[in-house]
Amino acid sequence: MTIRLAATTALALAALPAAAAEELNALLWCDHADPDFLAPFEEANDVRVNVKEYEGTGAALAILEQSQPGDWDVISIDGIDVPRAHAAGILAPLDRANLPLDAMPEAVRLMEQQEIDGELYGVTDKYGFNTISFDASRVDAAALQDMTALWSGDLGARMAVYDYYLPIIGMVALGVGIDTADISMENLPRIREALFALKDEAEQVGEVVSSQTALATGEVDVLVGGGEWITAGLSADIPTLDWIIPEQGGVFWSISMGIVAGTERPELAQAFVDYTMSPEGQAALATAECFWAMPANPAAGALLSDQEKQALRWDDQEAYLARSQLYPAPDAELDAALQDLWTEFLQR
Amino acid sequence: MRRCRTCGPSSCNADSVTAASNILERRDRRRGWVMVTPALGFAALFFVAPLVTMAVVSTWTKVGAATVRAWDLSNYAAFFARPHFVEALVNSLQITAIVTVVSVLLAYPFAWILAMRVPARWQRLAILLAILPFWTSYVVRSYAWLLVLSRGGVVNTALMGLGLIDAPLEMSATRFATVTGFVHFFVMLLTLTIYASLKQLPPNYARAAADLGAGPVRTFWHVVLPLTLPGVMVGAFLTFVLCIGDYVTPQILGGNNELVLPQVIMLQLGRRSDLPMAGALSIMLMAVVTLAYLLCARWLRDRPA
Numbered sequence: 220m221t222i223r224l225a226a227t228t229a230l231a232l233a234a235l236p237a238a239a240a241e242e243l244n245a246l247l248w249c250d251h252a253d254p255d256f257l258a259p260f261e262e263a264n265d266v267r268v269n270v271k272e273y274e275g276t277g278a279a280l281a282i283l284e285q286s287q288p289g290d291w292d293v294i295s296i297d298g299i300d301v302p303r304a305h306a307a308g309i310l311a312p313l314d315r316a317n318l319p320l321d322a323m324p325e326a327v328r329l330m331e332q333q334e335i336d337g338e339l340y341g342v343t344d345k346y347g348f349n350t351i352s353f354d355a356s357r358v359d360a361a362a363l364q365d366m367t368a369l370w371s372g373d374l375g376a377r378m379a380v381y382d383y384y385l386p387i388i389g390m391v392a393l394g395v396g397i398d399t400a401d402i403s404m405e406n407l408p409r410i411r412e413a414l415f416a417l418k419d420e421a422e423q424v425g426e427v428v429s430s431q432t433a434l435a436t437g438e439v440d441v442l443v444g445g446g447e448w449i450t451a452g453l454s455a456d457i458p459t460l461d462w463i464i465p466e467q468g469g470v471f472w473s474i475s476m477g478i479v480a481g482t483e484r485p486e487l488a489q490a491f492v493d494y495t496m497s498p499e500g501q502a503a504l505a506t507a508e509c510f511w512a513m514p515a516n517p518a519a520g521a522l523l524s525d526q527e528k529q530a531l532r533w534d535d536q537e538a539y540l541a542r543s544q545l546y547p548a549p550d551a552e553l554d555a556a557l558q559d560l561w562t563e564f565l566q567r
Numbered sequence: 568m569r570r571c572r573t574c575g576p577s578s579c580n581a582d583s584v585t586a587a588s589n590i591l592e593r594r595d596r597r598r599g600w601v602m603v604t605p606a607l608g609f610a611a612l613f614f615v616a617p618l619v620t621m622a623v624v625s626t627w628t629k630v631g632a633a634t635v636r637a638w639d640l641s642n643y644a645a646f647f648a649r650p651h652f653v654e655a656l657v658n659s660l661q662i663t664a665i666v667t668v669v670s671v672l673l674a675y676p677f678a679w680i681l682a683m684r685v686p687a688r689w690q691r692l693a694i695l696l697a698i699l700p701f702w703t704s705y706v707v708r709s710y711a712w713l714l715v716l717s718r719g720g721v722v723n724t725a726l727m728g729l730g731l732i733d734a735p736l737e738m739s740a741t742r743f744a745t746v747t748g749f750v751h752f753f754v755m756l757l758t759l760t761i762y763a764s765l766k767q768l769p770p771n772y773a774r775a776a777a778d779l780g781a782g783p784v785r786t787f788w789h790v791v792l793p794l795t796l797p798g799v800m801v802g803a804f805l806t807f808v809l810c811i812g813d814y815v816t817p818q819i820l821g822g823n824n825e826l827v828l829p830q831v832i833m834l835q836l837g838r839r840s841d842l843p844m845a846g847a848l849s850i851m852l853m854a855v856v857t858l859a860y861l862l863c864a865r866w867l868r869d870r871p872a
Contacts, residue, residue: 425823558838562834565834
């Protein structure tokens, strides 16, 4: 009996996964939390990556505000918000020795945002476009060429809107002829009018999963704010899903990886950033479960299949980048006004 | 026997008894405090302290990226000044009222059938089946409802298959979807509380009413229902509290087409990292819940025994 008990205990202990030597605490967007992306790094470094998923820089700042220095080691953050995070003292400088900065397209590097006083505080690891996703079997692409069709009332399609205020307000601004960099308190009423007209036409407003579900299940025909990051991962199952950048342009988004200031494991954090930017890390990130999008390091292309690259529209990126504008980067006062506007939009 | 030096035997005995009684009382009181101290400490640490902290933070203000830690009631003033905040509270109250009423109306007959009509040997199984929805993750259940109520979902497909409708009904991403998700959950909760009340009701009461000539309807209306109303009220209050503070169901099923107060609180936290405003809105929400509790407690206290 004793032998049987001892054997059972030994077997049970053997079945437990071996404890990792170290832990890395990461504040990440959902795609960066994909086990297929994290596992190779964990195995190679004998480390366990503890992930807290978030959506939107405000959420990350709220989490960090309630944390102690050293609680977090790495963070993935909107590229456009790197200066804001740096100003808040959140980011530590990166070691660029192993980062493929020279290989990355210039428009994707966003050095103006990532490099501050000669130090690099973030590195773009993934990018894409907030524009219009649609089901081509139900909506004609030609009808979406003009962005104002989204709020004119003439489209005759069921629409969902991605629930993130910056890209959608940026898109609507483009639609009414205002560059994303020129959004201000003065021209906000024009944006407001078009934005509210868009809400009147929309069936729902949802975050990443809800938006994908709505489009995939046929609940809606068009997703405002979508793009390849919504359709690429679904295209194998639903080939009629497509996306378009209208005449007025689209909004370029990017995610940057950074090290959180005060980390107690700076070498491990840097190793994670280096892995993220490696061809292996980039390929896994590009096809992550939560959403697909273009890797910033072109070397990832060697590890992606032709079908995956086709879904990502690998060869068209240069043209897309040329037709897109950066996320709006409002100051604190304008940001508060935009968020109030978005709350009104949701409540409408 | 010890002799008392300063008094006679009878008065000495009385004094001794009083003194002994006082000692015992003090010991009981001390023991009582020792027993409740862990609970009081727990409540103070995990309820009173966070609540006081939240109340204090709600009087601070967020200016740009900085939090100004000075006494200021501007967050409360902002609540009444911004129509979308008040609308969120109104939406919360409306949805909660609808959910509570619909859940009670569905749960009462269900509990009554369970308690009065299902044979005793099957009642445990029936209750087990009734609480099955609790075994599923709340988030998963909400997403499941989203698919059930969608244009191509089970309900629309069935109705169209039966020829009852020509085009799919708009059910998901509506208030109807939010209410449906809530009711599915709270009917079960209410069923359990009402079932417990019904089971505690002595069957003699119904028999006595019948002996006095009351029919089943009159017996139910004048005997069973009034005596089980406290259980209904407790269940309804639980439903009210849990429903008005819920964020997940309206977020998933409501399609962001109207915001309830917890969603607005989450927007302050998640998007603006504005803890003071989130604190002020939470205090407002808590005030509503407290008011509901006071009304419920007063009704229970004032109703005839």
